[in-house]
Amino acid sequence: MDALDPLVRRAQAGDERALHELFVRHQKDVARIVFRALGPDADLEDVVQDAFIQIFRSIARFRGTSKFSTWLYRVVTNVARMHLRSRKARPQMASGVAPEQVLHANPEDGPERLAQRHARMRALYRHLDKLSDKKRTVLVLHDFEGLAPAEIAQVVEAPVLTVRTRLFYARKELYAALADDPELSEIAAQLQKEAGDSEKSAGVP
Amino acid sequence: MSEAHTHEPKLQALHALQAQRLSEAGLARLRRHLAQCEPCSAALRGLRLHAALSADLRASTPELAFGRMELAMRQHARQAAQRSRVLRFAVPVVGALAVAAALLLLVHRPVRTPQPQATHTVVASEVATREPVPLLHAVVTALRGQASVSSAQLAAQPLGVDRVVNEGEVLALEANAELHLRLAEQTAIALQDGARVELRALRQGEIQLGLLSGSVTSQVHHLVATERYEVHALGYTVAVRGTHFLVSVANGQLRVVVEEGHVVVTDQNHQVVGDVVAPGVFESGASKLGALATKLVKPRVAGVPGTLWPALVLPAWRNVAAWQVDGSTFAASAQLAMRVPTGELTLTAQLGDGQLRKTVVTIPPEGLRVEDDVLRRLTRVADDEPRELKPEAIMGVVQQGLPVLQRCYELGLKQQPALSGRLTLRIAVDGAGRVTRVAPRGDAGGVPEDLMSCIRAGVSRWRFPPTGGSGLTFDAPIRLEHQHQH
Numbered sequence: 001m002d003a004l005d006p007l008v009r010r011a012q013a014g015d016e017r018a019l020h021e022l023f024v025r026h027q028k029d030v031a032r033i034v035f036r037a038l039g040p041d042a043d044l045e046d047v048v049q050d051a052f053i054q055i056f057r058s059i060a061r062f063r064g065t066s067k068f069s070t071w072l073y074r075v076v077t078n079v080a081r082m083h084l085r086s087r088k089a090r091p092q093m094a095s096g097v098a099p100e101q102v103l104h105a106n107p108e109d110g111p112e113r114l115a116q117r118h119a120r121m122r123a124l125y126r127h128l129d130k131l132s133d134k135k136r137t138v139l140v141l142h143d144f145e146g147l148a149p150a151e152i153a154q155v156v157e158a159p160v161l162t163v164r165t166r167l168f169y170a171r172k173e174l175y176a177a178l179a180d181d182p183e184l185s186e187i188a189a190q191l192q193k194e195a196g197d198s199e200k201s202a203g204v205p
Numbered sequence: 206m207s208e209a210h211t212h213e214p215k216l217q218a219l220h221a222l223q224a225q226r227l228s229e230a231g232l233a234r235l236r237r238h239l240a241q242c243e244p245c246s247a248a249l250r251g252l253r254l255h256a257a258l259s260a261d262l263r264a265s266t267p268e269l270a271f272g273r274m275e276l277a278m279r280q281h282a283r284q285a286a287q288r289s290r291v292l293r294f295a296v297p298v299v300g301a302l303a304v305a306a307a308l309l310l311l312v313h314r315p316v317r318t319p320q321p322q323a324t325h326t327v328v329a330s331e332v333a334t335r336e337p338v339p340l341l342h343a344v345v346t347a348l349r350g351q352a353s354v355s356s357a358q359l360a361a362q363p364l365g366v367d368r369v370v371n372e373g374e375v376l377a378l379e380a381n382a383e384l385h386l387r388l389a390e391q392t393a394i395a396l397q398d399g400a401r402v403e404l405r406a407l408r409q410g411e412i413q414l415g416l417l418s419g420s421v422t423s424q425v426h427h428l429v430a431t432e433r434y435e436v437h438a439l440g441y442t443v444a445v446r447g448t449h450f451l452v453s454v455a456n457g458q459l460r461v462v463v464e465e466g467h468v469v470v471t472d473q474n475h476q477v478v479g480d481v482v483a484p485g486v487f488e489s490g491a492s493k494l495g496a497l498a499t500k501l502v503k504p505r506v507a508g509v510p511g512t513l514w515p516a517l518v519l520p521a522w523r524n525v526a527a528w529q530v531d532g533s534t535f536a537a538s539a540q541l542a543m544r545v546p547t548g549e550l551t552l553t554a555q556l557g558d559g560q561l562r563k564t565v566v567t568i569p570p571e572g573l574r575v576e577d578d579v580l581r582r583l584t585r586v587a588d589d590e591p592r593e594l595k596p597e598a599i600m601g602v603v604q605q606g607l608p609v610l611q612r613c614y615e616l617g618l619k620q621q622p623a624l625s626g627r628l629t630l631r632i633a634v635d636g637a638g639r640v641t642r643v644a645p646r647g648d649a650g651g652v653p654e655d656l657m658s659c660i661r662a663g664v665s666r667w668r669f670p671p672t673g674g675s676g677l678t679f680d681a682p683i684r685l686e687h688q689h690q691h
């Protein structure tokens with residue numbers, strides 16, 4: 001168990017400046033976790049704010065039995081899951097078009113490349129939306145956030161074996177859905193070609 | 206059923222293939238299998254797509270207005286800190302009381318009657334975690350004309366935009382005034398024309414307004430079963446569940462107009478006298494229901510205290526009949542002040558003859574009082590219209606001025622080495638072609654202030670072809686791009 005960060009201790013004691021400093025220090029992490037959990041979502045900013053409100057409310061209950069970052073993942077992931085549930089309960093527009101979240105582009109990205117990236121991400125999250133909450137959470141934390149199964153187990157409060165099982169089935173369902181998506185067939189063909197080229201250049205017979 | 210249909214792809218092997226972790230023999234075996242196994246080939250396609258899309262995702266970070274969020278977060282941090290301090294005090298006190306109560310019970314208990322020890326612990330924990338119903342602090346989001354607030358302890362004080370009002374206070378409007386008040390998340394009221402309203406209960410989940418005179422229009426978010434929103438007037442109670450409605454009193458009669466939702470009107474004896482489903486009207490004189498004839502004012506829920514939007518002030522202007530601002534419409538009979546978001550805002554003036562005139566104003570964080578010359582331009586007669594400035598003429602001046610912008614960018618790179626992206630400048634020129642205003646269009650939160658100051662100073666010296674009239678405003682997009690050193 002780690003010793004508690006003095007900043008966390010101050011925040012737990014009701015120090016307003018410490019709470020504010022927590023926001024400044026972790027705003028990008030929280031925004032990234034929420035973004036990867038939800039994908040391009042018009043409510044991203046609101047969910048990030050909700051996550052911090054929840055962090056402020058529950059930090060007094062953080063006992064340091066896990067890393068602070070793990071606890072942060074747990075709180076933020078739960079807020080994102082609640083948002084996903086309420087989003088599913090809301091009526092959707094017939095066209096399925098939603099306002100786009102503005103993304104920070106790499107300097108070399110032109111508008112066309114950025115638009116393609118948006119379209120691919122929308123396709124990815126369209127399929128993720130079909131996974132169950134539990135499977136989706138594990139997949140996002142493992143494949144997008146790069147967390148190890150043992151840490152994910154602490155975040156979702158489940159045994160490591162359960163996490164591995166959820167990850168296996170999440171991937172299986174997602175791979176099948178992506179492979180069947182006609183919108184992605186062009187990219188799939190391109191990737192197959194690249195894989196073939198790379199095998200050739202590596203001298204694979 | 207053939208094997209191809211029942212075969213389960215071995216994801217582990219496919220991952221090893223993707224990561225190039227297979228031996229030559231293993232790779233050859235897998236390739237032979239893939240050639241005849243469609244489910245496995247499909248899974249490999251999906252895996253590759255997932256890997257590529259995940260890489261896209263990891264390369265993208267959301268661009269959020271953290272600066273704007275920070276103001277709201279300061280407010281939440283303050284509330285959380287207060288709550289935490291109260292709990293830190295309350296828990297030991299309640300805990301001590303619980304121990305004392307337990308000891309008292311132990312002393313006085315009958316000798317042969319065993320007491321369940323856990324009972325008192327549970328009670329203590331319930332008491333310690335139960336929080337009082339939080340009070341709401343309503344905030345004025347828009348005001349036209351004059352209004353005041355008073356209470357038993359408070360002499361009448363003038364109200365202004367952003368003024369916070371509390372439970373127990375009475376709001377009073379002068380004739381021809383209009384006031385919008387945000388009561389809670391997605392819940393607001395609009396008072397008009399000499400209205401007087403007492404904020405009888407202003408708590409989380411319970412709002413009760415006493416309408417003493419005039420009218421109040423409410424916009425209420427959907428309430429859960431335990432929440433109450435009521436307007437009391439002339440002994441009647443108008444209780445609602447998520448709706449948009451108006452209650453007014455005049456000549457001893459109550460009038461309820463429901464534009465959205467459903468309200469129930471009860472009298473002093475708690476008898477239901479009106480059950481009004483939108484669109485509908487209830488009038489107490491004849492205890493009748495009628496049809497909705499006019500559109501209700503939409504109370505502004507915007508401008509929460511934590512986010513503190515800047516103020517826009519519009520003075521009364523001779524030939525403007527009404528203003529349309531940020532989705533709300535106000536008669537222009539008196540000065541209008543309201544909170545609006547920063548950035549560009551379309552301001553629409555409805556002239557006396559019914560014509561609509563629009564202009565875009567940029568609301569800076571410190572707020573904006575719309576100056577007379579802007580209003581004069583907005584309401585000018587057609588003869589004063591400026592001549593067109595062609596895009597190629599604008600681009601010619603911008604091209605000539607690019608070295609200035611390049612120097613500014615180099616200055617910005619010293620402060621922020623990764624600085625790059627697009628920046629759109631909104632440039633206003635007068636009739637002689639002189640630059641009168643340069644501002645970034647949209648959110649320029651990521652642009653260092655020094656860079657923006659340098660650009661402003663440089664662009665202000667540009668000279669465009671004269672347009673005549675009172676000038677015009679246009680956008681000039683520029684791209685800030687790294688020149689990679691090799």
